[in-house]
Every structure is written in structure tokens, then in C-alpha cells.
Amino acid sequence: MFSGSIPALATPFRDGQFDESAYRKLVEWQIENGSSGLVPCGTTGEASTLSNEEHHRVIEVCVDQAAGRVPVIAGCGSNDTNNALMHMKFCERVGVTAGLCVAPYYNRPSQAGLIAHFSYLAENSDLPIVLYNVPGRTVTDIEDETVVELVRKYPDRIVAIKDASGDLSRVADHRMGLDHDFCQLSGNDELWLPHAxxxxRGAISVTANVAPALCSEFHAAIAANELARARELNDRLFPLHYAMFSDASPAPVKYALSRVHEWFSCDVRLPLCNASNASRKAVDEALEHAGIL
Known part of the structure; x- marks a missing residue:
């Protein structure tokens, strides 16, 4: 269902409010530069600082601006199963392609709890689910056996995983545990090449926010088995992958976008702060290395 370079979109704020005009420009720029999908309201979209009303408006604007040209995988995760289902029901109504559902954070559910959580979502919504495993943020790890059990149980409902565990062995573990094709997307830009x-099949990427054309070209080289070209592009992008996390994300990527587009503000919401001077220096150097500035 999904492949290629799929940016986890940053959410622009201006004067503390969602900047709809800038977001529409960002979506348009992404599509024009080859992004093969869009993720509103993920971690990079500061979903944790959005009210439910704002969360839904961001998704609605993304779907409207994309206008069916690329799939939209909207963030639907929550540490409250009923709240996650509410997001999924909204996404069904507005035409989202799939819901990105992170492992419930803070509660620290067991693997049995994770199975119950995702099963409830799969059984009570028709929206396809992309599992999102990022134990560095959630503390809870969706273990390989749990992924396999869920996908076997709901093969038509749980259609992909964004794996930000950093453990490359999981790609083979998931493949070997299933008897059908299953879409695996990297959640770590710096591991995109070995993950592929x-x-x-691709990556839900932070770096693609600011380098959509390069990331799209990088995936195309991988897909064409042009390893030398893929390595060359990977080397150009690699400092940028690390610079995007040189301060609390998404502050660095928002700063990077503000350097590329005058219409994109670098503002983040508390408890995050704007990128530090050291982070800005790292971002500037990485943008220059990639040939973006």
C-alpha cells in the first residue's frame, strides 16, 4: 500500500496558532518534489501539543490539499484507546488513507495490553492501521511476536509498520513470521538504506520535510537497485539526518524549514523550545553539505 519517501510533516505555528496557509504550501511543495505520501500529526507534527480540534483540522487540511494525489497516513495514536478510536473515526470521515497508531505511551501496557489495544481499534474502525513502534519515546516496545500476531489476526486491517526501534533484525523477523507480504517502513532516516x-519499502522521514526531492531520488535509486547512486545520495543526506535530532525534535527541522522557506516559522510549542544555537549551526552545515543552501 505504501512505499518511498513519506515525510512526517512538521506543523507550522504562527503567533501560537496553526498556520494553515504555510501548511498548505508545505503539502504542495512535498508533492511537487516527489514525496509518495504524507503523515500529518505524527511525532514531528507535535501531535502531543495539539488539542483534538487542532489535531483534526491539521489532518483535514492535509487531506484537502493533497486532493488524492498521494496517500495520507494520519497520526491517530493515543495512550487512551477510546481517544485513538475517536481520531480514527474522524479520519475515516475525511478520507484519510490509513491511521498511524503509536504504541500507547506512559501507561506502559504489557504485550497483552498492546494486542488488546490494537485489536480494539482494528475491530471498531474500517481505517487501515500502520503500527508505529518507537520505544525510545513510548517506553513500550511492540515486540516482534506481537506484530506478527496482530498482522495474522487482522491481515486486511493492519497493513504496515513504521519501525523506529533502531533494530534492523526486525525487518527479517517480521518477514519470516508472516505468510504474506507486509509493508515495513523505516522510522529512522539514518537506517533507511540498510532497512531497505x-x-x-521506504521511510516515514523527518529529513524529507526539508529535502523532499533528494529523499525521493534516494528511494528511487534504492528501488532501481542502483546501489552506488543510493550510497552517494545517502552520504549527502547523512549529516542532515543527525542534525534533525541535534535538539528536541521537531525544533531542528522547523528551523531548517525556516531557512529554506520564508513562509515557514521555526516556532514550536512548550514544553519544547526553539533550536539552540549549536543545533542551528549543525542544521546549517548539514543543509550546505546536502546542497540545499
Missing amino acids: AAGG
């Missing part, structure tokens, strides 16, 4: 070599 192991069987991944």
Missing part, C-alpha cells in the same frame, strides 16, 4: 536492503 533487508526488505523495507
Whole structure:
């Protein structure tokens, strides 16, 4: 269902409010530069600082601006199962392609709790689910056996995973545990190349926010098995992958976008702060290395 370079979109704020005009420009720029999908209201979209009303408006604007040209995988995760389902029901109504559902954070559910959580969502919504495993943020890890059990149980409902665990062995573990094709997307930009070599289909990317054309070209080289070209592009992008996390995300990527587009503000919401001077320096150097500035 999904492949390629799929940016986890930053949400622009201006004077503390969602900047709809800038967001529409960002969506349009992404599509024009080859992004093969869009993710509103993920981690990079500061979903944790949005009210439910804002969360839904951001998704609605993304779907409207994309106008069916690329799939929209909207953030639907929550540490409250009923709240996650509410997001999914909204997404069904506005035409979202799939819901990105992170492992419930803070509660620290067991693997049995994770199975119950995702099963409830799968059984009570028709929206396809992309599992999102990022234990560095959620503390809870969706273990390989849990992924396999869920996908076997709901093969037509749980259609993909964004794996930000940093463990490349999981790509093979998931493939070996299933008897049908399953879409695996890297959640770590710096591991995109080896993840693809192991069987991944692409990445839900932070870097693609600011380098959509390069990231799209990078995926195309991988898909064409042009390894030398893929390595060359990977080397150009690699400092940028790390610079995007040189301060609390998404502050660095918002600063990067403000350097590329005058219409994009670098503002983040508390408890995050704007990128530090050291982070800005790292971003500027990485943008220059990639040939973006």
C-alpha cells in the first residue's frame, strides 16, 4: 500500500496558532518534489501539543490539499484507546488513507495490553492501521511476536509498520513470521538504506520535510537497485539526518524549514523550545553539505 519517501510533516505555528496557509504550501511543495505520501500529526507534527480540534483540522487540511494525489497516513495514536478510536473515526470521515497508531505511551501496557489495544481499534474502525513502534519515546516496545500476531489476526486491517526501534533484525523477523507480504517502513532516516536492503519499502522521514526531492531520488535509486547512486545520495543526506535530532525534535527541522522557506516559522510549542544555537549551526552545515543552501 505504501512505499518511498513519506515525510512526517512538521506543523507550522504562527503567533501560537496553526498556520494553515504555510501548511498548505508545505503539502504542495512535498508533492511537487516527489514525496509518495504524507503523515500529518505524527511525532514531528507535535501531535502531543495539539488539542483534538487542532489535531483534526491539521489532518483535514492535509487531506484537502493533497486532493488524492498521494496517500495520507494520519497520526491517530493515543495512550487512551477510546481517544485513538475517536481520531480514527474522524479520519475515516475525511478520507484519510490509513491511521498511524503509536504504541500507547506512559501507561506502559504489557504485550497483552498492546494486542488488546490494537485489536480494539482494528475491530471498531474500517481505517487501515500502520503500527508505529518507537520505544525510545513510548517506553513500550511492540515486540516482534506481537506484530506478527496482530498482522495474522487482522491481515486486511493492519497493513504496515513504521519501525523506529533502531533494530534492523526486525525487518527479517517480521518477514519470516508472516505468510504474506507486509509493508515495513523505516522510522529512522539514518537506517533507511540498510532497512531497505533487508526488505523495507521506504521511510516515514523527518529529513524529507526539508529535502523532499533528494529523499525521493534516494528511494528511487534504492528501488532501481542502483546501489552506488543510493550510497552517494545517502552520504549527502547523512549529516542532515543527525542534525534533525541535534535538539528536541521537531525544533531542528522547523528551523531548517525556516531557512529554506520564508513562509515557514521555526516556532514550536512548550514544553519544547526553539533550536539552540549549536543545533542551528549543525542544521546549517548539514543543509550546505546536502546542497540545499
